[in-house]
Amino acid sequence: MSKTLLITGGASGIGAETARQAATRGYRIAINYRTRDAQAKKVVADIEAKGGKAIALPGDMARDADIVRLFEETEKALGPITHLVNSAGSNGKRGRVDALDAAVISDLFAINVIGLMLCCREASRRMSTKNGGKGGVIVNVSSMAATLGGRLGSSAYAASKGAVDAFTKGFAREVAAEGIRANSLRPGMVLTEMTEGRLKDPAIRSSIEASIPMRRVGTSAEIAQAVLWLLSDESSFITGAMLDASGGGYII
Numbered sequence: 001m002s003k004t005l006l007i008t009g010g011a012s013g014i015g016a017e018t019a020r021q022a023a024t025r026g027y028r029i030a031i032n033y034r035t036r037d038a039q040a041k042k043v044v045a046d047i048e049a050k051g052g053k054a055i056a057l058p059g060d061m062a063r064d065a066d067i068v069r070l071f072e073e074t075e076k077a078l079g080p081i082t083h084l085v086n087s088a089g090s091n092g093k094r095g096r097v098d099a100l101d102a103a104v105i106s107d108l109f110a111i112n113v114i115g116l117m118l119c120c121r122e123a124s125r126r127m128s129t130k131n132g133g134k135g136g137v138i139v140n141v142s143s144m145a146a147t148l149g150g151r152l153g154s155s156a157y158a159a160s161k162g163a164v165d166a167f168t169k170g171f172a173r174e175v176a177a178e179g180i181r182a183n184s185l186r187p188g189m190v191l192t193e194m195t196e197g198r199l200k201d202p203a204i205r206s207s208i209e210a211s212i213p214m215r216r217v218g219t220s221a222e223i224a225q226a227v228l229w230l231l232s233d234e235s236s237f238i239t240g241a242m243l244d245a246s247g248g249g250y251i252i
């Protein structure tokens, strides 16, 4: 079966690495990006240089209209979407609860939770065998923050990822008999543009690494491999699960 993979937030970090690795495994790739036009073009060029097929489509995954348009444009260009990775996400503004700001929390939940749910809606409408689709596989990129409430100052982010896990479990059960599998992948601390600012500080990096049983942060490549396994038939009996890719978790 030909495979078309749509990745939200696919111009950088975990999304971009998943795109690159998936292309070498025969997926046709659509990456969505919001502001990173040049990075998105580079991911597409890298994939094409290796003989793969990829396109890049702009869109704000916190906006319903953009999400609907993204799915329509992907299918127009590449055919039915068989696989979806929701990697677009923000870690918001770090801070203690007494400094929380309603607008900041709303923006965080708009992308990390509501946008992700709407992407699952669009995918399931198309993939469901109930609607004439051929089934499909979805991976939602959550976070280990969902398990322990996050590192100090990340409670809002942790709450958004907890919502991703709860939604994924419920959603997976709703569509399990319609040919769709959906799972959460929970990375621990991974070196990407989201975290490089903090990890650049040697003192912060060593205290973070000391809290991880494997004593190191992860790479986008390691997370992408786990995502690809969940997308593949090798995980064919797994749905509604949370897979931790975190070097053993962390101790706060």
Ligand SMILES: NC(=O)c1ccc[n+]([C@@H]2O[C@H](COP(=O)([O-])OP(=O)(O)OC[C@H]3O[C@@H](n4cnc5c(N)ncnc54)[C@H](OP(=O)(O)O)[C@@H]3O)[C@@H](O)[C@H]2O)c1
Pocket: 008, 009, 010, 011, 012, 013, 014, 015, 032, 033, 034, 035, 036, 059, 060, 061, 062, 086, 087, 088, 089, 090, 091, 111, 141, 142, 143, 144, 186, 187, 188, 189, 190, 191, 192, 193, 194, 195
């Ligand atoms: N790095 C870690 O340690 C870590 C750990 C656990 C979970 N995660 C999760 O992994 C996912 C990928 O993050 P990453 O580490 O690869 O960092 P990243 O390189 O910053 O990737 C996040 C991507 O999401 C995009 N994005 C954000 N808001 C968007 C929106 N409204 N519409 C479309 N795209 C949007 C960003 O693009 P713009 O900048 O253009 O908005 C960016 O390309 C996120 O969901 C993150 O929460 C990361």
